Amino acid sequence: MSPTPPARRLRLGLPRRVFSQVLLMQLAIAAGVTVLATGLFLAPLSKQLDDQAMRRALAIAQTTAAQPQIVRDLTSTRPAADGPVQAAAERIREASGAEYVVIMNKLGVRWSHTDPGEIGKVVSTDPSDALAGRDVMQIDNGTLGRSARGKVPLRVAGGEIVGAVSVGIEYDSVRDRLIHTIPSLFAYAGGALAAGALAAYLISRRVQRQTRDLAFSDISGLLAEREAMLHGIREGVVALDRTGRVRLLNDEAQRLLGLGTEVIGRPLDEALGPGRTTDVLAGRVTGTDLLTVRGQRVLVANRMPTDDGGAVATLRDRTELEQLGRELDSTRGLIDALRAQDHEHANRMHTLLGLLELEMYEEAAEFVGEVAGAHRVTAEQITEKVHDPLLSALLVGKATVAAERGVALAVSGDTALPDRLVDPGGLVTIVGNLVDNALDAATGTRHARVEVVLRTEGLQGRTVVLQVRDTGPGVPPDQREAVFTEGWSTKEPPAHGQRGIGLALVRRLAERQGGSARVGAGPDGGAEFTVVLPEGLAEPQLVESDPRPAAAPQSITTPHTTSDTASDTTPATTSVTTEEAR
Numbered sequence: 022m023s024p025t026p027p028a029r030r031l032r033l034g035l036p037r038r039v040f041s042q043v044l045l046m047q048l049a050i051a052a053g054v055t056v057l058a059t060g061l062f063l064a065p066l067s068k069q070l071d072d073q074a075m076r077r078a079l080a081i082a083q084t085t086a087a088q089p090q091i092v093r094d095l096t097s098t099r100p101a102a103d104g105p106v107q108a109a110a111e112r113i114r115e116a117s118g119a120e121y122v123v124i125m126n127k128l129g130v131r132w133s134h135t136d137p138g139e140i141g142k143v144v145s146t147d148p149s150d151a152l153a154g155r156d157v158m159q160i161d162n163g164t165l166g167r168s169a170r171g172k173v174p175l176r177v178a179g180g181e182i183v184g185a186v187s188v189g190i191e192y193d194s195v196r197d198r199l200i201h202t203i204p205s206l207f208a209y210a211g212g213a214l215a216a217g218a219l220a221a222y223l224i225s226r227r228v229q230r231q232t233r234d235l236a237f238s239d240i241s242g243l244l245a246e247r248e249a250m251l252h253g254i255r256e257g258v259v260a261l262d263r264t265g266r267v268r269l270l271n272d273e274a275q276r277l278l279g280l281g282t283e284v285i286g287r288p289l290d291e292a293l294g295p296g297r298t299t300d301v302l303a304g305r306v307t308g309t310d311l312l313t314v315r316g317q318r319v320l321v322a323n324r325m326p327t328d329d330g331g332a333v334a335t336l337r338d339r340t341e342l343e344q345l346g347r348e349l350d351s352t353r354g355l356i357d358a359l360r361a362q363d364h365e366h367a368n369r370m371h372t373l374l375g376l377l378e379l380e381m382y383e384e385a386a387e388f389v390g391e392v393a394g395a396h397r398v399t400a401e402q403i404t405e406k407v408h409d410p411l412l413s414a415l416l417v418g419k420a421t422v423a424a425e426r427g428v429a430l431a432v433s434g435d436t437a438l439p440d441r442l443v444d445p446g447g448l449v450t451i452v453g454n455l456v457d458n459a460l461d462a463a464t465g466t467r468h469a470r471v472e473v474v475l476r477t478e479g480l481q482g483r484t485v486v487l488q489v490r491d492t493g494p495g496v497p498p499d500q501r502e503a504v505f506t507e508g509w510s511t512k513e514p515p516a517h518g519q520r521g522i523g524l525a526l527v528r529r530l531a532e533r534q535g536g537s538a539r540v541g542a543g544p545d546g547g548a549e550f551t552v553v554l555p556e557g558l559a560e561p562q563l564v565e566s567d568p569r570p571a572a573a574p575q576s577i578t579t580p581h582t583t584s585d586t587a588s589d590t591t592p593a594t595t596s597v598t599t600e601e602a603r
Contacts, residue, residue, distance in 0.1 A: 043221075043224070043225045043228050047217075047220075047221030047224065047225065048217075048218055048221050050221075051214055051217030051218060051220075051221060052214060052217075054217070055210045055213055055214045055217070056210075058210070058213075071160060071169060074169035074190040075158035075159065075160070075169045075170065075171060075190075076158065076171070077169075077171075077190055078119065078158070078168075078169050078170055078171030078188045078189060078190045079156060079157075079158050079171030079172075079173065079188070080171070081113065081117045081119055081122070081171065081188040082122075082171040082172060082173045082186045082187065082188040083156070083171075083173050084113075085110070085113050085122060085124070085186045085188065086173045086174070086175050086176070086185075086186045088109070089178070090105075090109065091106060091109050091110075091124060091175070092175060092176070092177055092178075092183065094106045094109070094132075095124060095126060095132055095175065095183060095184055096177070096183055098132075100130060100131060100132045100140050100141040101140065101141075102137035102140050104132065104140075106124050106132040106133050107132065107133040107134075107137070107140060109133075110122040110123070110124055110132075110133030110134075111133070111135075114135070117188075119188050119189060119190055120135070120168055120189045120190055120191040121134065121135040121168075121187075121188070121189045122186070122187075122188050123144065123186070123187040123188075123189075124175065124184065124185075124186050124187075125144055125148060125184050125185050125186075125187070126183065126184040127152055127182065127183060127184055128143070129143045129144045129148050129152075130142070130143055130144075131143075131144060132184075144187065146161055146170075146187075148172065148185050148187065150172070151172035151173060151174050151185040151186075151187070152174060152182060152184075152185050153174075154174050154182060155174075156171070156172070156173050156174075157170070157171070157172040157173075158170070158171055168189035168190060168191055169189065169190040170187060170188065170189045170190075171187070171188050171189075172185055172186070172187045172188075173185065173186050251269070251271040252271050252272045254271070254273065255273055256273060256335050256336065256337055257271065257273040257274030257275075257276070257277045257278065257320075257335065257336030257337070257338075258270075258271045258273070258274055258333065258334070258335055258336075259274050259278075259302055259333070259334045259335075259336065260331065260332075260333050260334075261289060261302070261303075261331050261332045261333075261334070262329075262330075262331045263329060263330030263331050264288075265288055265289050265290070265303060266286055266287060266288050266289070267284050267285050267286065267287060267288075267289055267292055268285065268286070268331070269285070270282065270284065270285060273336070274336055277315060277318060277320060277336050277338055278293065278298070278315055278336070279315065280292060280293075289302060289303050290303070297313045297314070297535060297555075297556050298313045298314070298315050298320070298322075301313050301322045301324065301334075302322065302324065302334045304324055304326075304332060306535060307324075308532065308533065309323055310322075310323060310533060311323070311533055311535075312339070312443075312444060312447070312533045312534045314443045314556065314559060318338055318339075319338075319339045319443065319444060320336050320337065320338060320339060321336070321337040321339050322334055322335070322336050322337075323335050365421070365424070365425055369388075372388065373385055373388060373389065376388060400417055402432060403416045403417055403420070403432055404417075406432055406436040406437055406438065406475070407432070407436065407438045407475060408438060408439050408440040409438060409440050409442050409445055409448075410440075411445050411446075411449055412438070412442070412445060412448060412449055412452065412475075415449050415452060415453060416430075416432065416452070416456075416473065419453070419456050419457075419460075422460070423460055423471060426460060426464050427464065427465075427469055428460055428463050428464055428469040428470065428471055429469065429470045429471070430456070430460075430470075430471045430473070431470065431471070431472050431473070432472075432473050432474075432475075433472055433473065433474040433488075435474055435476055436473070436474055436475045436476060437475075437476055437477065438475040438476070438477065438485070439477070439558065441558045441559045441560075441561065442485070442557060442558060442559075443534070443554075443556060443557055443558060443559050444534060444557070447530045447533075447534065448485070448487070448554070448557065450526065450527075450530060451487065451527050451530055451531065451538075451552055452473070452487065452489075454523035454524065454526060454527050455487070455489040455527060455550050455552070456471065456473065456489060457523065458523060458524070458550075459471040459489050459490070459491035459493070459547075459548070459550075460491075461493075462491045462493025462494065462547060462548065463491040463492045463493045463547065466492050466493060466494075467492075468492060469492055470491070470492050470545070471489065471490070471491045471492075472488075472489070472490045472491075473487075473488070473489055474486070474487070474488040474489075474490075475487055477558060479555070481560070482558065483555070483556055483557065483558045483559075483560070484553065484554065484555050484556070484557060484558075485553075485554040485557030485558060486551070486552070486553055486554075487550075487551070487552040487553075487554075488549060488550070488551050488552075489549070489550045490543040490544065490545065490547060490548070490549045491543065491545075491547040491548055492543075492545045492546065492547045493547040493548060494547070495542055495543065495546060495547050495548045496540050496548045501539070501540045501541070504524050504540060505524050505525055505527070505528040505538065505540075506525060524538075527550075527552065531552050531553070531554060534554050534555070534556065534557065535554075535555050535556060536552065536553045536554040536555055536557070537552070537553050538550070538551070538552045538553075539551055
């Protein structure tokens with residue numbers, strides 16, 4: 022036999038679920054309010070009914086005292102059970118529904134009473150106030166028991182007081198009215214309590230849906246975990262409400278954006294000021310992994326709308342990745358340049374060796390001078406126009422590769438690019454892909470040539486415009502959008518990978534910075550690729566000056582041998598990259 026399961030102990034206390042607790046609290050509040058309102062209504066009701074009974078008795082007494090015949094009969098007859106005063110008083114009592122109507126003289130002797138045996142006797146309560154000319158209202162006990170009474174003086178035509186009229190309303194009738202009122206009052210109170218209970222249930226059901234039937238302890242735990250997660254992760258998190266106000270800013274977001282907790286509750290435009298960062302966080306610029314700049318930092322932002330109309334944006338610091346990317350791109354560029362120069366250097370050394378063996382020393386010296394001068398002129402032309410060391414090194418390396426492939430790579434005379442690039446690594450990737458494609462297209466054509474244009478535009482000079490032209494076959498108009506599709510290519514894919522990635526990457530990098538990439542027909546019949554980066558350059562005051570000599574980048578392109586080029590390029594490029602990454 023299976024063992025008997027342990028008995029479940031009864032747990033007393035409030036339920037754990039938010040729905041149940043809210044329902045119980047609201048029912049308790051509704052019941053308490055109903056009981057309190059009923060009590061507050063019943064407390065003055067008894068007093069109000071007493072006051073109404075006394076006023077009714079006083080009104081009957083005043084009406085009785087105003088009849089002249091009663092005054093004449095009081096002064097002209099003796100008290101008797103069959104007298105005219107008794108008859109008039111009984112008629113008034115029956116007509117008004119009073120308990121009694123007592124008419125007395127100045128000595129307090131009754132001329133009328135409900136019990137005829139009491140006629141001729143002195144009243145049981147003190148009539149002095151009424152006989153003194155004052156109206157009296159009171160709850161008092163008499164020969165007929167407890168009653169609500171009204172007493173008024175009885176006057177002759179000249180105003181002399183000759184007696185008084187006392188009228189009583191049975192107090193049991195007042196109590197009956199109160200008792201009869203209570204069931205109706207409780208019915209109304211019960212209806213109000215039922216309506217309150219229904220409203221409490223509906224509200225609790227709504228709370229249950231909104232809290233997903235969690236317990237208060239679960240909500241507290243989730244809030245504690247949320248705070249720990251938001252302030253512990255190394256990604257910036259910015260939460261906005263439906264009106265665009267900042268409602269949450271974790272520690273990393275404060276560090277990346279240079280803000281404090283004082284901006285919480287303020288509009289985003291007021292907290293950050295105008296600019297691309299504000300547009301990205303506010304959702305005016307859409308997309309994923311959007312690049313933006315805040316101070317000296319390059320940030321990658323993503324924005325996700327919430328169900329209540331607000332949004333949550335995440336920020337990643339890409340500055341350190343930029344440093345690694347620049348170093349990698351620099352290394353790749355140097356490897357390509359060294360590989361190309363290795364072939365060219367070997368050919369030139371063979372030529373020089375032949376001239377020396379033929380004892381043609383003057384020709385050998387002239388040959389060496391021409392080679393060194395050509396390299397120096399090319400390097401100087403590029404570095405004078407492109408001040409970013411990473412980009413200038415790339416163009417010098419590509420010029421060497423182009424020369425080996427029989428293509429002339431030229432930098433346009435319109436080129437002028439300062440050393441204030443927001444994303445040098447991204448621009449290096451764009452230029453490298455476009456120049457490589459242009460070299461592939463121009464190789465083998467007559468007067469093969471590739472021309473690169475880098476210039477700035479805009480009111481503040483922050484827009485970077487890149488144009489790469491070639492003398493190849495060009496891109497047909499019906500394929501000018503397809504070339505930017507990932508995987509699209511007119512070339513055979515290599516055995517180790519796939520093609521159609523470079524131009525898709527170019528457009529993606531441009532769009533992440535809020536720019537564009539397009540292709541058209543070049544002036545020489547080939548293709549002309551144009552990339553526009555609206556905020557490609559940082560503001561001048563945000564760029565720290567480089568303490569190293571300005572001539573350092575030129576050492577990249579002024580070697581006499583390939584080995585000298587490698588030794589001079591690496592430290593110069595690395596040092597500049599590190600400084601900009603900071």
